[in-house]
Amino acid sequence: MAHGLNGDALTEFLINGNIDEINKLIQFIHPTDILLAISQYEGNIIDLFQNLSPNIIADIIDEAEDEDKYNLLSIHSEIIQKKIIHEMSSDELVDLLESVSEDEAKNIMIKMDKEDVDGVKELLTYPAESAGGIMATEFISVKENMTIGDTLVYLQKEAPEAETSYYIYVSDENHLLKGVISLRDIVVSSFDVRISDIMNSNAMSIPVDMDQEEVGHIFEKYGFLTMPVVNESMQILGIVTADDIMGILSDEHTEDLYRLAGLQEDEKVTGSLKASVSSRLPWLFVNLVTAIMAAATVSLFEGTIQKVVALATFMPIVAGMGGNAGTQTLTIIIRSIALGEIDAKNSKKILLKEFGVGLCTGVSVGIAVALLGWFWEKNVVFGVVIGLSMVLNMMAATISGFAVPVVLKKLDIDPALASAVFVTTVTDVLGFFFFLGLATLFLPFLV
C-alpha cells in the first residue's frame, strides 16, 4: 500500500512529536490512517488527541464508523467539544446526530451555533438514505454573467468554507440550476470569458427524494465526480460527490450479499457473539419453516420409502441440484434488477430463456443422474424416475428463480431480502414431490 506515516510510527509521532511538526504534517495524513492508529492503540486514546486541533478531530470523527462517532467526541472537554462541533459541516453534523441516542443528540445540539442548528434541522427532514440525506449543503455556485476573472476572485474568498468539488454549479438569483462548469474549464480559460459562454447548460441533476442506491447507479453509469441535488422547482439544494457514493455502493453491495444469506446488514465480523446470534437466528427460523414443509412432503410418501429405501439415498440429489439451479437464476436476476437491466420489454424474453436453461441443464444433469440411478439400483425404471424428476425440478428452479424476485420487486419488497427462501421452498417441496410422487406411480416396477 501507499507509504507515508502510519501504524506505530504515527502513534509515536502523535504522542511524543514536536507540536509545531505535528501542526505542519498532520494536514497531510489521512484521517482514516489516524483512525486506524487510534483503533490499534492500547493506552488511553485521549493521549493521541492531545496535540490535534479541533478541525482535525472533526475530520477524524467524520471518517469514523457510526457507533464510534459519539465516543470520539465525548472524550474531550466541553469546550473542545464545542470547537470540534463548530468545525463540522452540516452533513457531517447530520451523520453524527443520526448515529447517537436522543439524549446524546440533545447534548450535541446545545453545543451548536444557531446557524448550524437551522441547517441541520432542514437536512434532518430528508430520509437518511435519500439524495437529501447524503448531500452536502456547503457548495459553491456562481452566476452566468460573471467572468472567469470574477469567478477566481470569488472562489479565493468562498471556497475554503465549501465542500471540495471539481464542478461548480451556475444558478440564478432564485437558486434555479442553470448549468455547470468544471474547475478545469475555469483554469484553462482567459480571465475575460463569461461563465455563460463556456458552461454546460444541460447539467444533469438528482431529485432530492431519490433513493441513495439509485443515485449510486447514476454515478456508476455516467462516471460523474459530483452531481447537484435539486427540488421539484429545480432549485439547487446541495451536491453529492463520488467519494460519498463509493462508500454507499460498497454498503449497498454488502447489504445485497447479506440479505441473500439472511444476515442483518449491520452484523460486523468483529462484533459480539450476542449481536451475531441475534442477526442470524430470525432467518434460520424462517428457513426452519421451509425445511418443515419439505419434511412434510416427504412424510406423505413414507409408505413408498419403506418399500424402496434407496429413494432416501437419492432424495438429497434431486432437492440439492434444484436448489443450486434456482440460486444461479436468482442471483443473475437480482443483480440485473439492481442494475436496471430488466424492464417490461425484455422480461418475457428472459423468462423464456430461463425456461430453456432449466430444460437444457435439467436434461444434461438428468441423464447423468438417471444413469447413476440405473446402475446403482440395477433398475432402469429407477433411473427414469430420478432423471425425469430432475428435469422437472430444474425447470421449476429456473422459472421460480426468475419469477420470485420479479414479483417481489413489483410488490416493492427488496428481492435480495426474501427471494432465496421462496425459491428454496419451491425446489425442496417440488423436488421431493416429483421424485417420490413418480416413484409411487411406478412402484410396481421398483420393488
Add this chain to the structure above:
Amino acid sequence: MAHGLNGDALTEFLINGNIDEINKLIQFIHPTDILLAISQYEGNIIDLFQNLSPNIIADIIDEAEDEDKYNLLSIHSEIIQKKIIHEMSSDELVDLLESVSEDEAKNIMIKMDKEDVDGVKELLTYPAESAGGIMATEFISVKENMTIGDTLVYLQKEAPEAETSYYIYVSDENHLLKGVISLRDIVVSSFDVRISDIMNSNAMSIPVDMDQEEVGHIFEKYGFLTMPVVNESMQILGIVTADDIMGILSDEHTEDLYRLAGLQEDEKVTGSLKASVSSRLPWLFVNLVTAIMAAATVSLFEGTIQKVVALATFMPIVAGMGGNAGTQTLTIIIRSIALGEIDAKNSKKILLKEFGVGLCTGVSVGIAVALLGWFWEKNVVFGVVIGLSMVLNMMAATISGFAVPVVLKKLDIDPALASAVFVTTVTDVLGFFFFLGLATLFLPFLV
C-alpha cells in the same frame, strides 16, 4: 431521472437536427445517453452517426461495452475510422484493442499514429486488471518551484489534451512523485504563491502492479477522486480516477455474487440460451459430485432407514439448516476478506466467535426441532437424536464457513469461487452422518 435530451427525442435530433445545432448541443449530451439511443434504434445505426464529429464518436466507443466497441468503429469509412482512432487516448485505445480479435487489433494498429502505437504498446505490458492496465497516461504534472501564476498559464496550454483531474501531481525532472495539489488549492491561492509552499508532500500513490480490486478498496477507504500510479522507483506513470473505479467496483461486486452462485462472470441476463447453459453447467456438475457424496453417506444407513422410515422425513431438515448456517458464516467471512477486515491478529477471535454462534444457534434450532421430532414421532429419543445432530451440524457449518474461505485465501484461490461447494459438502455429508449415525446408535429406542 435527470431530464435532458434522450430517448426518441435524441434519436430524432441526431437524424433530422440542424448540423450547427447538433455541433453546439452534442458536447452537453452524455455519450452514455447517445449509446442508449443507438441500442434502441431500429433502423441502420450509421444514420445516427452521420452528423457527429470523430471526437464525439470516440467518446461513444469508449463508453460502449467491450463486445460492441469494434462494431461501432468498423461501421465507419476507413478515413473516418482513422480520425476516430486519432481522437482516442492511450488507455481508451488499450481498452479497444483488448476487446477485439488479433486480426481486428492489427487492423486498428495500422490506423494509429506512431506516437500512439508506442504509448499503447507500453500500456499493453501491464496486466489488464492491474493499476497499470486501468491508468490513464495523459495527465498533467507540474514542478515544485513553479508559482500559481506559472501553473495557470501552463494549464491553459496543456490541460485540453490531458485526462480530467481534480488533482495535479508535482514531480521532479526524473518524474519522481514529490507531492500533490488540488485545482481548488490553485484557484484559491494568490498568483505568486509557490507550488512547494502549498502542495501536500505526503501524496499517497498506487504501485503499478496492484490488482484493480485492491485499488478500488483504497479509493473506497480514503474517498480520493484521483490517485497517481508509480513504479518501484516512485516515478509517476499515470493516474486512476474515481469514475473508472466506480465501474470496476461494480464489476467486482457482480463477480463476487456470480462466483458465490457458480455463474461465469460474463454471463448476461440478456445473452443467448447457449451462453447461459454453458455458464451454468460446469458448476451444476461440480455440485452433482457433492450431492452424490451426500447420497453415498445416506446409503450407508439404508438398513436403519428401513427400520425407522421417519428418519427420511427429517433428513432434509438437518442438512438444509446446516447449509443455511454455513452460507451465513461464509458470506460474512468472504465479504470481510474482500474488505480486508480479517487479519492474522483477529482471526482466532473470529473463529472462536463462529464456534459460539454455531453452538448458540444450534441449541436454539436444535431444541425446536427436538420438540417437533418428539411430538411428531411420539418418541423422546427420536427428538434427542435429531436435536443433537442439529447442534453438531450447525457447529460444523459455522466452523467450515469460517475455515474454508480463510484457507482458500491463503492458497491464493478466490474464496468466492470455491467456498460454497466445500461448505455444502461438509454440511450435507456431516449432517446425514450425525443424524443417521446417532439414529443407528440409539436404534433399539427408536423402533
